[in-house]
Amino acid sequence: MTPVATPFFFYFLSAVxxxxxxxxxxxxxxxxxxxxxxxxxxxxxxxxxxxxAPFMAGVQIVLYAGGILVMFLFVMMLVNIEHLxxxxxxxxxxxxxxxxxxxxxxLVLGALYKGAGSFPQQIVNHxxxxxxxxxGMLLYGPQTGYYMFPFEIxxxxxxxxxxxxxxxxxxxx
Amino acid sequence: MxxxxxxxxxxxxxxxxxxGLIGVITRRNVVIIFMCIELMLSAVNLNLLAFxxxxxxxxxxxxxxxxxxxxAEAAVGLGILxxxxxxxxxxxxxEVDLLKG
Numbered sequence: 001m002t003p004v005a006t007p008f009f010f011y012f013l014s015a016v017x018x019x020x021x022x023x024x025x026x027x028x029x030x031x032x033x034x035x036x037x038x039x040x041x042x043x044x045x046x047x048x049x050x051x052x053a054p055f056m057a058g059v060q061i062v063l064y065a066g067g068i069l070v071m072f073l074f075v076m077m078l079v080n081i082e083h084l085x086x087x088x089x090x091x092x093x094x095x096x097x098x099x100x101x102x103x104x105x106x107l108v109l110g111a112l113y114k115g116a117g118s119f120p121q122q123i124v125n126h127x128x129x130x131x132x133x134x135x136g137m138l139l140y141g142p143q144t145g146y147y148m149f150p151f152e153i154x155x156x157x158x159x160x161x162x163x164x165x166x167x168x169x170x171x172x173x
Numbered sequence: 174m175x176x177x178x179x180x181x182x183x184x185x186x187x188x189x190x191x192x193g194l195i196g197v198i199t200r201r202n203v204v205i206i207f208m209c210i211e212l213m214l215s216a217v218n219l220n221l222l223a224f225x226x227x228x229x230x231x232x233x234x235x236x237x238x239x240x241x242x243x244x245a246e247a248a249v250g251l252g253i254l255x256x257x258x259x260x261x262x263x264x265x266x267x268e269v270d271l272l273k274g
Contacts, residue, residue: 022192079204
């Protein structure tokens with residue numbers, strides 16, 4: 001059986017993700033930016049599938065591309081975007097942005113160049129059929145549930161976020 | 174063709190993160206700044222999943238928590254955005270200068 005993770009798919013998905021990310025930060029209309037971001041997130045879901053993480057790929061599609069981006073589009077419906085076409089899109093911080101990207105990029109490149117030798121050579125291919133089961137065992141398992149308490153904390157965090165969003169978006173507090 | 178290793182995925186994640194960073198610094202629209210932050214979080218997730226292929230499944234659980242955090246952050250941020258738009262009738266980031274001395 002030939003593996004699915006061929007170099008062609010990797011380069012194709014990476015190119016789609018990077019190009020649509022560039023489209024996202026250069027479009028004037030935020031709706032176009034949101035659509036480009038959906039394409040980027042779907043391409044990175046494909047990359048997750050190639051990394052033997054089908055559960056996270058599904059979460060990426062359902063939660064990011066399906067949930068968060070729909071929320072963004074709702075908010076764009078509420079706020080007025082017509083005046084964006086007449087005023088400037090960017091502020092005057094190109095130099096700072098390029099400088100920050102250059103510094104951070106060279107930092108990451110240096111770290112990867114130094115640390116790439118210390119990665120384990122053999123790749124553990126987790127079976128995809130039981131991926132969701134194993135994540136569930138890590139979250140809830142009786143012996144292996146290392147992340148049960150963080151999971152509960154995450155649910156409390158989501159509750160706080162929902163209450164905070166309602167309070168802030170309400171007309172009168 | 175060249176074999177695709179962990180380093181390739183890390184490079185793609187770094188490029189996506191840097192694009193998100195440039196967007197956060199240069200754009201003026203708050204909605205697009207939020208979208209760039211989501212892109213940066215997604216790039217970090219790609220990093221975690223690339224390492225989880227080497228070190229076991231714990232990275233995938235961490236990526237799941239980061240996705241939950243991204244949802245919470247988007248909800249609160251968009252609530253702030255709506256309150257801000259109601260007060261100032263703009264979504265321009267340069268107008269947020271109440272704390273400027």
